[in-house]
Amino acid sequence: MDKLLIRGGRPLNGEVVISGAKNAALPEMCATLLTDEPVTLVNVPRLHDVRTMRKLLDNMGVKTETHGERGGMSFHAADPITPEAPYELVKTMRASVLALGPLLARFGRARVSLPGGCAIGSRPVDQHIKGLQAMGADIVVEHGYMVASLPAGQTRLKGARITTDMVTVTGTENFLMAACLAEGETVLENAAQEPEITDLAEMLIKMGARIEGHGTGRIRIQGVERLHGCTHEVVADRIEAGTFLCAVAATGGEATLQHACAHHLDAVVEKLREAGVEVAAIGGPDCERGPKAHAIHVRSAGAAALKAQSFRTIEYPGFPTDMQAQFMALNCVASGASMVTETIFENRFMHVNELVRLGAQIHIDGRNAMIDGGAQLTGATVMATDLRASASLVIAGLVAEGETLVDRIYHLDRGYDQMEEKLRGIGADIERIQ
Ligand SMILES: CC(=O)N[C@H]1[C@@H](OP(=O)(O)OP(=O)(O)OC[C@H]2O[C@@H](n3ccc(=O)[nH]c3=O)[C@H](O)[C@@H]2O)O[C@H](CO)[C@@H](O)[C@@H]1O
Numbered sequence: 001m002d003k004l005l006i007r008g009g010r011p012l013n014g015e016v017v018i019s020g021a022k023n024a025a026l027p028e029m030c031a032t033l034l035t036d037e038p039v040t041l042v043n044v045p046r047l048h049d050v051r052t053m054r055k056l057l058d059n060m061g062v063k064t065e066t067h068g069e070r071g072g073m074s075f076h077a078a079d080p081i082t083p084e085a086p087y088e089l090v091k092t093m094r095a096s097v098l099a100l101g102p103l104l105a106r107f108g109r110a111r112v113s114l115p116g117g118c119a120i121g122s123r124p125v126d127q128h129i130k131g132l133q134a135m136g137a138d139i140v141v142e143h144g145y146m147v148a149s150l151p152a153g154q155t156r157l158k159g160a161r162i163t164t165d166m167v168t169v170t171g172t173e174n175f176l177m178a179a180c181l182a183e184g185e186t187v188l189e190n191a192a193q194e195p196e197i198t199d200l201a202e203m204l205i206k207m208g209a210r211i212e213g214h215g216t217g218r219i220r221i222q223g224v225e226r227l228h229g230c231t232h233e234v235v236a237d238r239i240e241a242g243t244f245l246c247a248v249a250a251t252g253g254e255a256t257l258q259h260a261c262a263h264h265l266d267a268v269v270e271k272l273r274e275a276g277v278e279v280a281a282i283g284g285p286d287c288e289r290g291p292k293a294h295a296i297h298v299r300s301a302g303a304a305a306l307k308a309q310s311f312r313t314i315e316y317p318g319f320p321t322d323m324q325a326q327f328m329a330l331n332c333v334a335s336g337a338s339m340v341t342e343t344i345f346e347n348r349f350m351h352v353n354e355l356v357r358l359g360a361q362i363h364i365d366g367r368n369a370m371i372d373g374g375a376q377l378t379g380a381t382v383m384a385t386d387l388r389a390s391a392s393l394v395i396a397g398l399v400a401e402g403e404t405l406v407d408r409i410y411h412l413d414r415g416y417d418q419m420e421e422k423l424r425g426i427g428a429d430i431e432r433i434q
């Protein structure tokens with residue numbers, strides 16, 4: 001099993017190219033199921049979840065192909081397609097639930113395994129099921145599978161008003177994709193507003209979908225009879241960018257993150273600035289001109305010069321839960337006390353015990369973690385427990401004196417595109433070992 005060996009204590013300086021977002025690429029790969037015409041995605045990140053999703057689509061009969069330097073991947077979901085997502089391919093990846101909406105919308109039936117258990121919380125899919133039922137689907141859960149079909153004589157889902165009990169990112173994406181081919185209007189109330197949802201909606205519009213209000217809490221979709229192919233560029237990964245911002249902030253140094261959009265990270269950037277990190281957006285306040293036109297410049301005098309920041313995770317545009325662990329690593333070494341509150345997932349403090357093994361001072365009380373900053377971290381062997389927990393251990397290892405060995409980095413490989421190469425490129429002493 002691969003591990004990362006880090007020799008800490010070096011500042012990070014230079015340039016990093018941020019990849020396409022995992023959480024946009026995965027739903028967009030599923031959206032290719034909505035048409036029998038070829039679809040091309042560019043800027044697809046090279047990571048394990050993308051390979052798993054590709055296998056899942058291949059297994060259904062979609063013809064997939066990679067091409068070009070810039071993460072080009074094409075998909076052709078021509079008939080016959082088997083509308084099924086088996087457990088073996090679904091167990092490691094939550095996003096496989098995103099096959100349900102498109103399969104049901106195009107083929108009128110689907111059999112999708114419930115996603116496997118995950119370290120950060122129970123993560124039920126009740127809202128996905130309830131919303132698709134409101135659109136007229138019959139869905140039963142049997143033998144670990146969601147088995148969905150349309151009532152006899154019905155060939156399309158029906159538009160509906162869907163109000164979810166909580167804001168759900170993949171739930172919103174499933175309804176959005178399903179509604180594109182449904183009969184009539186669908187209104188999604190309490191919709192998620194993440195940039196990845198906006199990016200998916202923009203792709204669907206290129207495919208002929210009629211969508212309004214994406215990026216707000218109410219999305220309206222007028223269903224159409226068929227969608228066509230398109231070429232779409234995956235939006236930059238704001239969580240990868242945020243992870244590098246925290247790494248440079250903690251170690252000290254100066255870096256430019258190419259293809260990153262500061263606006264998508266407003267809540268994190270604000271906290272970094274309050275901590276004393278210099279962060280500047282290059283290329284304008286929005287991403288209208290495409291990822292190439294954007295970059296983020298970061299400069300930090302190192303953790304000792306920074307002030308730890310309290311924050312609460314919340315839905316976009318609030319502070320992302322996917323940045324909680326990485327910012328906590330920074331708070332451990334910055335000066336002063338801070339409190340981190342996790343409101344999205346009930347079990348997303350798994351990194352705490354491992355950070356403590358490196359010398360961090362953290363106390364958990366329910367959904368709050370109290371951190372005494374200014375810790376002098378020292379290297380140790382630590383175990384990654386989930387994707388962002390792994391990233392927080394890498395950041396801590398980059399600061400710690402001596403050697404840190406991060407075990408079980410298959411979690412990291414799920415969602416980061418060549419993280420250690422990118423870190424090495426800006427001066428980190430980090431290597432992958434068996
Ligand atoms: C592939 C992808 O895009 N993953 C992201 C997505 O996950 P994901 O879409 O799975 O997360 P959700 O937004 O759905 O989850 C938010 C909360 O709602 C709960 N819930 C959700 C659906 C449901 O049917 N029932 C239910 O109870 C969840 O357990 C959680 O407590 O958004 C999360 C929150 O920003 C991010 O951490 C993940 O990186």
Ligand SMILES: C=C(OP(=O)(O)O)C(=O)O
Nearest residue numbers: 093094095322387388415
């Ligand atoms: C929790 C995450 O991903 P997933 O929903 O794919 O598990 C994440 O990206 O931090």
